[in-house]
Amino acid sequence: MIYLIFVSIIWALSFSLIKGNLTNVDPYFVAFIRLFISFLIFLPFIKIKSIGKKYSFHFIAIGAVQYGLMYITYIYSYQYLKAYEIVILTIFTPIFVVLLFDIWEKRFNKLHWLKAILAIIGAAIIVYSSTIKVGFWKGVLLIQLSNLFFAFGQVYYKK
Numbered sequence: 001m002i003y004l005i006f007v008s009i010i011w012a013l014s015f016s017l018i019k020g021n022l023t024n025v026d027p028y029f030v031a032f033i034r035l036f037i038s039f040l041i042f043l044p045f046i047k048i049k050s051i052g053k054k055y056s057f058h059f060i061a062i063g064a065v066q067y068g069l070m071y072i073t074y075i076y077s078y079q080y081l082k083a084y085e086i087v088i089l090t091i092f093t094p095i096f097v098v099l100l101f102d103i104w105e106k107r108f109n110k111l112h113w114l115k116a117i118l119a120i121i122g123a124a125i126i127v128y129s130s131t132i133k134v135g136f137w138k139g140v141l142l143i144q145l146s147n148l149f150f151a152f153g154q155v156y157y158k159k
Contacts, residue, residue, distance in 0.1 A: 012087075018075065019083035031071035058156075066153020074146035080139025089143045091119055096151030104155055 022030050051059065077086060095116040102109055 015083045015087050019078050019086075022075070023078045027072050027075035030075045031068065034071060035067055062153045062157050065149050065156075070146045070149040070153070073142045073149065077139045077142035077146065080135035081143065085139070086143055089140060090147060091122075092144060093147040093150055095119055096148050097154050100148075100151050100155045101158075104159060 018030075074086075081089070098109075098112045099116060102112060
């Protein structure tokens with residue numbers, strides 16, 4: 001649990017760091033560097049032989065969507081949104097996880113949808129009350145794609 005708290009703090013601090021220092025850097029490069037550094041850190045813990053060839057392709061596909069596409073759209077959204085807007089809009093990630101899981105399971109949970117609607121209304125009130133600038137909706141679309149890619153990876157990995 002301590003590792004989760006530590007990573008959450010680092011993640012929370014990364015929003016303003018990215019907005020302040022990396023907005024003008026190519027999003028593909030930033031995504032590549034972040035993933036490459038993570039790969040180097042976690043490389044000693046990977047047990048390649050225990051994964052097997054059957055699951056290797058699935059893990060590569062999950063990583064490409066969940067981290068590759070997610071990071072590219074996430075970093076690119078900083079060109080259109082303020083850091084706090086991105087933080088607020090990432091609230092949709094758990095909602096997308098629940099909704100994609102419900103779709104995958106072919107079921108409909110009214111409580112999940114109610115929570116999704118309340119979260120959307122809350123985030124809309126906070127974000128929409130600020131001054132809307134050019135490209136705002138493009139940034140919103142990018143961060144929602146980022147959330148959706150991450151959620152897809154979570155659900156696909158579980159399945």
